[in-house]
Amino acid sequence: MQNFRRCTVTKAELISAVAEQSGLKKVEAEKAVSAFIASVTSALQKGDKLSLVGFGTFCTATRAARKGQNPQTGKKINIPAATVPKFKPGKTLKDTVNATKK
Numbered sequence: 001m002q003n004f005r006r007c008t009v010t011k012a013e014l015i016s017a018v019a020e021q022s023g024l025k026k027v028e029a030e031k032a033v034s035a036f037i038a039s040v041t042s043a044l045q046k047g048d049k050l051s052l053v054g055f056g057t058f059c060t061a062t063r064a065a066r067k068g069q070n071p072q073t074g075k076k077i078n079i080p081a082a083t084v085p086k087f088k089p090g091k092t093l094k095d096t097v098n099a100t101k102k
Helices: 011-022 026-045 091-100
Strands: 050-052 056-063 066-069 076-079 082-089
Touching: 011 026, 026 050, 026 056, 082 091
Parallel strands: none
Antiparallel strands: 050 056, 056 082, 066 076
16 A cells, blocks of 8 residues: 555545555546545535445535635625535544554
8 A cells, every 4th residue: 555644645646546455457446536526526416415434424514604804905705605515534534544643
């Protein structure tokens, strides 16, 4: 397995890691990663919750409209309500991540 020590992993690096771990060709791994992203996106657009036991849960939340301030000009602005994607990591993922930091 590739050792990701940086804070950011690119999609290309993720595809390479999936190909390496699964034995798939990079083209097949790219299709699999893209299909996963499309499936999660589609489920969230419909308002569904997607749970992967041990990994985590993808869901949406509604953020209320609020007042804000433009940091450059100081002008008050109205920020509209929005639906935002959220991810809640599962216990197995949290335990695994915390175990590697010890």
